[in-house]
Amino acid sequence: MLTLYFAPHTISLATHIVLEEVGADYAVKRIDFASAQQRSPEYLKINPKGRMPALVTDRGILTETPAMLVYVAQSFPHPHLGAALAPLDDPFLFAEIQSFNNYLCSHLHVAHAHRMRGYRWVDADDKHSIAAMQRKVPQSVGESFAMIEREMLKGPWVMGERYTVCDPYLFTLAQWLEADGVDPKTIPRVIGHRQRMAERATVKKAIAQELA
């Protein structure tokens, strides 16, 4: 049994979708960002970093989305489900999947975070710098999506014909691109991917569960 700690409209949706894709037996626990529950003593016992998401397993607690996505896929090694989402029998393809997911966590998601979490990298009361970071987000997030559009997204799925753990992760980050000031018309392939994802029953179910 797996338990996902999540907050709506955060990166936890990526892992939530993969739990649905593999048909996992799982529970979800909502963390309320409005009351800063992610920094409560109770939640810090689950994840000392005070961030979303966290996955409670029989062997311990996991954090960091790229690690969780692969773990969930590997834990349900049905050849048409988990094993196909993060194939371990092909080290190069697996490395390509990892490389894509690492680009999302360390470049795209980081660029996005400068819009609302600038206090991580400058003093929170430095209004000039906080605003300067926010102004740069359309460009920095836009350049990351442009790189994905041009160099990475093979189509129809990120890795081509094979649907992998990259797809729910890209989809989740692509939820926020308009709010980040990126013009969707500049990245038609990313938008097409987002639309294909939105039509999957697993994605609809995960989103409905988070917003319920």
Next chain:
Amino acid sequence: MLTLYFAPHTISLATHIVLEEVGADYAVKRIDFASAQQRSPEYLKINPKGRMPALVTDRGILTETPAMLVYVAQSFPHPHLGAALAPLDDPFLFAEIQSFNNYLCSHLHVAHAHRMRGYRWVDADDKHSIAAMQRKVPQSVGESFAMIEREMLKGPWVMGERYTVCDPYLFTLAQWLEADGVDPKTIPRVIGHRQRMAERATVKKAIAQELA
């Protein structure tokens, strides 16, 4: 045959050490940051992101350190070498390794990058914001190392008794902590780990090769 594109004093050292650890047959190619060779048309054909490092394999080119570390380990599955560095037969341990490495790439390395690469997230000519980011680095990098010291580093190696791909990665980032303004006396276990790493023949060889 693997070819690692590297630049001295960058995160490429982590992959370089793992290539030594597994006894790989590999070549290195130096990229000159002083002349911005990482943004030259020739290098952008290798890595369109214009970043270090890149690994040329028989099947294609890989980027992003966490992906490369696991790929190199998996490509040399001798049980005392690669397989032990990133064990695939234990999904939870593998996920813990991945989680640690993802923390390094998306939290610690990102915090560090605000000292010299602030132009990624604000306009390069905004001297106030660039300086504000630099002033925050001792705190943000210090908090990341404190989290590693307190919650993650099991000792003597990151994952405990087993030496894994986490160790060269942490060691490489720990090279820069004094320059980032972090007091080494506040993180004695990280410093002890750095010292143990520095004594390994593989680490000495990789560093000597980069500085030659």
